[in-house]
Amino acid sequence: MEVVPLGSAREIAMAAADIIESVVRRKPAAVLGLATGSTPLPAYQELIRRHEAGTGPSYDGVTCFNLDEYVGLPPGHEQSYRATIARELTDGLGISPDRVNGPDPDLDGLQGAGERYEALIAAAGGVDVQFLGIGSDGHLAFNEPGSSLASRTRIKTLTEQTRKDNARFFGSPQEVPTHVLTQGLGTILEARHLLLIATGEGKAAAAAAAVEGPVSASCPASVLQLHPHVTVLLDPAGAARL
Numbered sequence: 001m002e003v004v005p006l007g008s009a010r011e012i013a014m015a016a017a018d019i020i021e022s023v024v025r026r027k028p029a030a031v032l033g034l035a036t037g038s039t040p041l042p043a044y045q046e047l048i049r050r051h052e053a054g055t056g057p058s059y060d061g062v063t064c065f066n067l068d069e070y071v072g073l074p075p076g077h078e079q080s081y082r083a084t085i086a087r088e089l090t091d092g093l094g095i096s097p098d099r100v101n102g103p104d105p106d107l108d109g110l111q112g113a114g115e116r117y118e119a120l121i122a123a124a125g126g127v128d129v130q131f132l133g134i135g136s137d138g139h140l141a142f143n144e145p146g147s148s149l150a151s152r153t154r155i156k157t158l159t160e161q162t163r164k165d166n167a168r169f170f171g172s173p174q175e176v177p178t179h180v181l182t183q184g185l186g187t188i189l190e191a192r193h194l195l196l197i198a199t200g201e202g203k204a205a206a207a208a209a210a211v212e213g214p215v216s217a218s219c220p221a222s223v224l225q226l227h228p229h230v231t232v233l234l235d236p237a238g239a240a241r242l
């Protein structure tokens with residue numbers, strides 16, 4: 001695991017954008033794994049800025065897979081992760097919506113949605129580089145503490161803490177959906193390169209547990225220690241407990 005303490009969120013955005021661009025330059029048909037949340041936004045903005053300035057690579061051949069999705073929001077809801085990723089990144093990079101995949105939260109097909117999503121990822125050849133944030137409780141995607149380290153894409157119930165953390169995107173904690181579809185920890189580990197970003201003091205304890213603690217389902221992000229190619233980018237506050 002490569003742990004890279006950097007001076008600011010801005011430096012992290014530059015470093016993350018460099019990593020993504022180098023993957024896409026090397027492999028124009030790269031498969032990118034995308035995460036929601038506030039953490040990757042500066043990196044997404046930097047990628048868009050470079051794309052608009054004409055200095056970035058072409059994203060014409062790129063395919064994307066989102067990590068997770070809420071269940072129970074009306075289709076097209078602005079806080080759905082499909083809409084969020086389009087708004088925050090892929091529209092700005094000119095990646096067509098039909099090349100951006102996410103777990104399908106349609107209630108009628110929910111039963112087989114996990115297997116179908118895994119089959120799509122496999123058919124695309126797997127994820128080349130996966131963006132990851134970390135929850136304040138150490139969750140990855142929506143794999144809450146207690147998730148099996150071998151878990152696959154499936155339905156999960158959110159903890160009260162995560163619903164509280166994500167309430168800022170909704171009117172109130174009650175409006176945050178209770179259920180989600182999320183890639184499993186076993187699914188995430190199959191990506192060829194994992195790029196975890198942790199910024200701010202709220203992530204310091206979780207980042208330390210993920211990087212230096214025991215590999216344990218009580219800190220789902222500790223599963224990263226089992227992967228051969230992980231880059232962890234931290235700002236000073238995020239690195240404070242290492």
Ligand code: GLP
Nearest residue numbers: 035037038039133134135141142
């Ligand atoms: C959500 C997402 C995670 C994300 C986490 C942290 O729970 N499912 O993928 O890492 O929030 O979000 P933030 O970056 O806003 O702190």
